[in-house]
Amino acid sequence: MSEKTFSQLGVPAPLVTALTAAGIDSPFPIQVDTLPDTLAGRDVLGRGKTGSGKTLAFHIPMIARLGGKLAGGRRRAGRPLGLVLAPTRELATQITNTMSPLAEAYDLRVTTIFGGVSQGRQVTALKEGIDIVVATPGRLEDLMKQGFLHLDAVEITVLDEADHMADLGFLPIVTKILxxxxxxxxxxxxxxxxxxxVDKLVNQFLHNEVLHSVDEANSPVAAMTHHVFETSGNDAKKELVYKLASGTGRRILFMRTKHHAKKLAKALTEAGIPAVDLHGNLSQPQRDRNLAAFGDGDVNVLVATDVAARGVHVDNxxxxxxxxPPMEHKAYLHRSGRTARAGAEGDVVTICLPTQQKDLASLLKKADIQVQPQKVTANSPEVLELVGEIAPYVKPAPREAKPQGGSGKSMGANAQRKRAQRESRGANPAGRPTRVTIDGKPARDRSGRPPANENGQRRSGSHKPSNGSGSRNYGTAAGGGQRQRPARQNSR
Known part of the structure; x- marks a missing residue:
């Protein structure tokens, strides 16, 4: 942490007060480096690892500069003055959630625009007048084409996670937007x-920009500890995974395919370790519900594909x-960045089968991660130290399985890009609009009926998931855990 304060960096008093109220007292290195330039109105290129504080580094100058000029006085329908582009729905929602409390200090209106949901509420918000729009590229372009959104009044534009936008094939759309x-x-x-x-975007759209890069030694991400646990085979790996998942703290388990993420979440829940999953086969309401259960502490285990590698921030x-293990080193770094965020400490474990040792060694070398592999079992001291206190057994609630659609097969890079672009524009993986409103709140469709599931069938009555007794369940149709307080048991 720097010894400088936000006030010394030029952050206006109303924002300092809002930051303090949110428990943010000291700026991180990338904020210390960039704020004097961004608050002065200069173009800035900020480089830093995930979890290094980049998001707040653009929240503050955008709100300070727009709020100081506007205070809600120049608001016009469909013509925002601030624009933030993000590659995924999850990241866009995360940005809005963290920006909104700060924007209230100046009575600025912030809204989220992304695909996979009905555009009705988004259009209504634009017509009522919005100061800052946080959006994914595809849906933003669609609303521009329909005449609901115009960018000719934008004074500040932010591109967050620009490299991930490039990975998903969004750069042509981003270029049109800029x-x-x-x-x-x-x-x-x-x-x-x-x-x-990304360098082409910089050359074309940034003028006399200032480059700020966060040194790894000064980055809060340095609080991350890496481990490689080698197992003798699949049975030993399964036992190790269950043990690592059984602690009382929050943990995220990354899988390569949607099918295996869904399957593991179900298996853990059935073993008395409540877990939810997050992957591309889930609808937006399912994603929101599962993330809320994880973020609220109703479950401690999230089983995810790389859809959660960026844009998912949950404290602690x-x-x-x-x-x-992921296929390439950038995915490893972004997955790992879900822990040790904003100065907190965290551990990262990679489970390695004998056949994976060579590929994993190459991946870690590219990621510049130096770690000595350890041969372990589920009961090795190194494992038990990471697990800590074992969480109480939670009896799984019976639940009728419902089909979710999708083959569960792993997608190639082109298919992943097409899916991301389709979702950004407003279609779910099956190509149908998902009937939820802005910011992930459930909604009915235009006919007033409940939303359709992925097979086109409509539920009747309440949207709320139920196990028949009024208790709330979490997880996908394939598995969910009921949080209750049974007598403590020593075995699973």
Whole structure:
């Protein structure tokens, strides 16, 4: 942490008060480096690892500069003055949730625009007048084409996770969007890397930009500890995974495919370890419900694919487990970045089968991670130390399985890009609009009927998930855990 305060960096008093109320007292290095320039209106290119504080580094100058000028006085329908582009729905929602309390200090209105939900509430918000829009590129472009949104009044534009937008194939759309903003506006670009065409965006749209990179030694991400646990085979791996998942703290388990994420969440829940899953086969309400259950502490285990590798921020995730090692080193770094965020400590475990040792060694070398592999069992001291206190057994609630659609097969890079672009524009993986409103709140469709499931069938009555007794369940149709307080048992 720096010894400088937000006030010394030029942050206005109303925002300092709002930051303090949110428990944010000291700026991180990337905020110390960038705020003097961003608050002065300069274009900035910020580079730093995930969890290094990039998000707050653009929240503060956008709100301070717009709020100081506007105070709600120049609000016009469909013509925001601030624009934040993010690659995924989860990240866009996360940005809005953290920005909104700060924006209230100046009575600024912030709204989220992303695909996979009905555009009705988004259009209504735009017509009522919005100061700052946080959006995914596809849906934003659609609303522009329909005439609901115009970017000719935008004074500050932010590109967050620009490298991930490039990975998902969004750069052509992002280029069109940036061309629609005024040339003289301030532009801030935050990215972990400058590959895959991000440098072209910088050259084309940033003017006299200042580059700020966070040194690894000064980054709060340095509080992350890496482990490689080698197992003798699949049975030993399964036992190890269950043990690592059984602690009382929050942990995220990463799988390579949607099918295996769903299957493991169900299996853990049935073993008395309540878990929820997060992957591309879930509808937006399912994603929101599962993330809420994890964030609220109703369950401590999230089993996810790389859809959760970026944009999912939950406080105090103490352990990230690569159950399936990722295919490339950037995915490893972003998955791992779900822990040890904003100065907190955290551990990262990669489980390695004998056949994976060579590939994993190469991946870690590219990621610049130096760690000595350890041969372990589920009861090795190194494992038990990470697990800590064992959480009480939770009896799984009976639940009727409902089909979710999708084959569960792993997608290639092109398929992943197409899915992300489809979701950004407003379609779920099956190509149908998902009937929820802005910010993930359930809604009825235009006919007033309950939303359709992934097979086109409509539920009757309440949307709320139920196990028949009024208790709330979490997880997908394939598995969920009922939180209750049974007598403590020593075995699973």
């Amino acid at each position: 061309k629609a903003t005024p040339t003289g506006g301030q532009r801030l670009l935050f990215s972990a890397t400058l590959d895959n065409g 995730v103490e352990l990230v487990i690569h159950v399936d």
